[in-house]
Amino acid sequence: xxxxxxxxxxxxxxxxxxxxxxxxxxxxxxxxxxxxxxxxxxxxxxxxxxxxxxxxxxxxxxxxxxxxxxxxxxxxxxxxxxxxxxxxxxxxxxxxxxxxxxxxxxxxxxxxxxxxxxxxxxxxxxxxxxxxxxxxxxxxxxxxxxxxxxxxxxxxxxxxxxxxxxxxxxxxxxxxxxxxxxxxxxxxxxxxxxxxxxxxxxxxxxxxxxxxxxxxxxxxxxxxxxxxxxxxxxxxxxxxxxxxxxxxxxxxxxxxxxxxxxxxxx
Amino acid sequence: xxxxxxxxxxxxxxxxxxxxxxxxxxxxxxxxxxxxxxxxxxxxxxxxxxxxxxxxxxxxxxxxxxxxxxxxxxxxxxxxxxxxxxxxxxxxxxxxxxxxxxxxxxxxxxxxxxxxxxxxxxxxxxxxxxxxxxxxxxxxxxxxxxxxxxxxxxxxxxxxxxxxxxxxxxxxxxxxxxxxxxxxxxxxxxxxxxxxxxxxxxxxxxxxxxxxxxxxxxxxxxxxxxxxxxxxxxxxxxxxxxxxxxxxxxxxxxxxxxxxxxxxxxxxxxxxxxxxxxxxxxxxxxxxxxxxxxxxxxxxxxxxxxxxxxxxxxxxxxxxxxxxxxxxxxxxxxxxxxxxxxxxxxxxxxxxxxxxxxxxxxxxxxxxxxxxxxxxxxxxxxxxxxxxxxxxxxxxxxxxxxxxxxxxxxxxxxxxxxxxxxxxxxxxxxxxxxxxxxxxxxxxxxxxxxxxxxxxxxxxxxxxxxxxxxxxxxxxxxxxxxxxxxxxxx
Ligand SMILES: Cc1cc2nc3c(=O)[nH]c(=O)nc-3n(C[C@H](O)[C@H](O)[C@H](O)COP(=O)(O)OP(=O)(O)OC[C@H]3O[C@@H](n4cnc5c(N)ncnc54)[C@H](O)[C@@H]3O)c2cc1C
Numbered sequence: 068x069x070x071x072x073x074x075x076x077x078x079x080x081x082x083x084x085x086x087x088x089x090x091x092x093x094x095x096x097x098x099x100x101x102x103x104x105x106x107x108x109x110x111x112x113x114x115x116x117x118x119x120x121x122x123x124x125x126x127x128x129x130x131x132x133x134x135x136x137x138x139x140x141x142x143x144x145x146x147x148x149x150x151x152x153x154x155x156x157x158x159x160x161x162x163x164x165x166x167x168x169x170x171x172x173x174x175x176x177x178x179x180x181x182x183x184x185x186x187x188x189x190x191x192x193x194x195x196x197x198x199x200x201x202x203x204x205x206x207x208x209x210x211x212x213x214x215x216x217x218x219x220x221x222x223x224x225x226x227x228x229x230x231x232x233x234x235x236x237x238x239x240x241x242x243x244x245x246x247x248x249x250x251x252x253x254x255x256x257x258x259x260x261x262x263x264x265x266x267x268x269x270x271x272x273x274x275x276x277x278x279x280x281x282x283x284x285x286x287x288x289x290x291x292x293x294x295x296x297x298x299x300x301x302x303x304x305x306x307x308x309x310x311x312x313x314x315x316x317x318x319x320x321x322x323x324x325x326x327x328x329x330x331x332x333x
Numbered sequence: 334x335x336x337x338x339x340x341x342x343x344x345x346x347x348x349x350x351x352x353x354x355x356x357x358x359x360x361x362x363x364x365x366x367x368x369x370x371x372x373x374x375x376x377x378x379x380x381x382x383x384x385x386x387x388x389x390x391x392x393x394x395x396x397x398x399x400x401x402x403x404x405x406x407x408x409x410x411x412x413x414x415x416x417x418x419x420x421x422x423x424x425x426x427x428x429x430x431x432x433x434x435x436x437x438x439x440x441x442x443x444x445x446x447x448x449x450x451x452x453x454x455x456x457x458x459x460x461x462x463x464x465x466x467x468x469x470x471x472x473x474x475x476x477x478x479x480x481x482x483x484x485x486x487x488x489x490x491x492x493x494x495x496x497x498x499x500x501x502x503x504x505x506x507x508x509x510x511x512x513x514x515x516x517x518x519x520x521x522x523x524x525x526x527x528x529x530x531x532x533x534x535x536x537x538x539x540x541x542x543x544x545x546x547x548x549x550x551x552x553x554x555x556x557x558x559x560x561x562x563x564x565x566x567x568x569x570x571x572x573x574x575x576x577x578x579x580x581x582x583x584x585x586x587x588x589x590x591x592x593x594x595x596x597x598x599x600x601x602x603x604x605x606x607x608x609x610x611x612x613x614x615x616x617x618x619x620x621x622x623x624x625x626x627x628x629x630x631x632x633x634x635x636x637x638x639x640x641x642x643x644x645x646x647x648x649x650x651x652x653x654x655x656x657x658x659x660x661x662x663x664x665x666x667x668x669x670x671x672x673x674x675x676x677x678x679x680x681x682x683x684x685x686x687x688x689x690x691x692x693x694x695x696x697x698x699x700x701x702x703x704x705x706x707x708x709x710x711x712x713x714x715x716x717x718x719x720x721x722x723x724x725x726x727x728x729x730x731x732x733x734x735x736x737x738x739x740x741x742x743x744x745x746x747x748x749x750x751x752x753x754x755x756x757x758x759x760x761x762x763x764x765x766x767x768x769x770x771x772x773x774x775x776x777x778x779x780x781x782x783x784x785x786x787x788x789x790x791x792x793x794x795x796x797x798x799x800x801x802x803x804x805x806x807x808x809x810x811x812x813x814x815x816x817x818x819x820x821x822x823x
Contacts, residue, residue, distance in 0.1 A: 079715070082715070084610060098712065098714065098715060099712065100738065136712045137712060140740065254677070255740075257740065257741050257742040257743075257745075258740050258741045258742070258745075258749075259741065259742055259745065260741065260742070260745040260748060260749060263709070263710075263741070263749060264709070
């Protein structure tokens, strides 16, 4: 079985600073992390590989070259090939331009299934899985909480999706794009001390647009259908604390507030 | 000798109620907060001790130590269990942890002579509570005050947050009682000062349980005027600008109880609600009104003199509110422990060093550069910064603070992350002539540099160990490097 897993290194949003004077997000000093939902997808793929050792797992990331140390660790955690698609000309790509780059690369690969996260921390639009599937002509399912079955010979995957009011089960024809939801209990395997300095350069493939050959008009800002005009950052506001007594009225107020905010259902 | 024999020997000295062999407690006693993450994940690589014992009198301590000395049993003295450098970690199969839990009496609060005598197992908080009711304080206020006990506080040469006014524990101890491995009990009397030969208090203060067991301590007392406290805070351009102000305040003779500079990164984790991406400089002036007002004026003059480095003042209410929540209770410690069981993260690590005024800014920059350039897991760092929090006439300390996303197995965490960073900090500090440990003690994990720390003066330290603990039964591996323990130091 061959699984391709899309993995996006994203800035650690906790460390992003917003420069109000220039109206831009300061990303320079923000540490990169693996997008948590993508990491769940990769962890799921590695679990499959542990259970079925002849599974071949390749991760594919479109990212700046600075992401390389994070990606090299993936090889040390058991990924067979780590592909980094990196080209300065891709800077400013929106989800559409990104999907096109990824699709172009995926067209050159052989696979039974494409894993990815449903959303990214930094964008959050959730558009890439669907656009990619569209470009590749594949079925897509997102919001997956569990993979019940993955059987390329039968040409089918069975997945569970959290439908808020019910857990839904779907059978998806393979090959397909499967987008996972974050699951803190499904973690990438730990790096071991002995592996830390293992040379994995043979398992890392870095390529740019010279290899993919997209037209200049399809790249970066020019190839994007959308553009960021302005980012609005919510200002922090001080809330007035509400003091309640532990009586029926207090409880009702808390329940009402939780319902209003969508934490519990009426 | 096997563990059962150790237990038989102990049972000849103490009743069963003073001997603890519960498996969970022994596991907990195998290591301190240095290996907090591995401990929480149940992957400790060090053996549990044979037993934890709770002597109730100095005499029982003396009999226990003499017995261990005769039979070559390792002794780990223990008080509040807040050690951070491996001082409580066990590297021997046959070890007795001698816990001061039941040496818990406040013996005397002598208001006229301004001194208080307590047993080693009294928490500093308990003593302070008694004293504060009488308008007094020891002036000692480490962040671990609610949990740390007098025996440990003296044994580690601890320092409190008000040190710039009151000094470290070494400035507070008047006299003490301690027990040596051969069972000898030494009482160092309480006098205001004396010139009776070298100051022998300093053999016990800071010995980290490697020379003697401290059973009783007498400390100085001060009048307490918390209502007069004044807080001052400033956003500043960089660490070096803050250090200049600290120096100015100190050399002009002012003694604010708190005088601190935070790097931008460290400020972010403490003062995210007001730091605005800058470094933070803060002070607290304490004492009677006249002193407080004079200290405040001195601080303001120093800030004015170096105003090029100033960004803007901070509302003093914010500093006061932050300060009120700084101490760690046992619950905070337990919460961090619980968190580590479930998450691949902890509250971070620190390495605290000191050097003279000239050296400190250079040291800070050198360490930052080296960590960023050489630390192989720099991309996992979530925080790297520091602060200066204890100043003296000739210099100050630096508290390097760092945290990281833990991507390795729990048992590998220290050698993958903390050790390489700590090594850089220690090497750079020693290269520039500073001290590699400002207040946590050497513990086990800086013992490989004890010789370098002391240079030719190591001779004195070595002779003390040979004289007082010739059989090497006191806290094996702490302060004094042991080749046998090298595998843990990687
Ligand atoms: C949250 C937190 C905050 C902290 N803040 C500070 C701070 O602000 N300033 C500071 O200086 N430190 C600080 N520390 C470190 C620690 O609290 C100090 O080192 C403290 O002095 C240890 O006291 P303890 O009673 O907990 O000793 P323990 O942890 O029990 O022991 C510490 C060391 O002393 C030895 N020892 C203990 N009791 C005796 C005895 N009776 N006789 C001989 N040796 C003995 C032990 O063998 C060990 O080597 C902090 C620690 C924590 C966890």
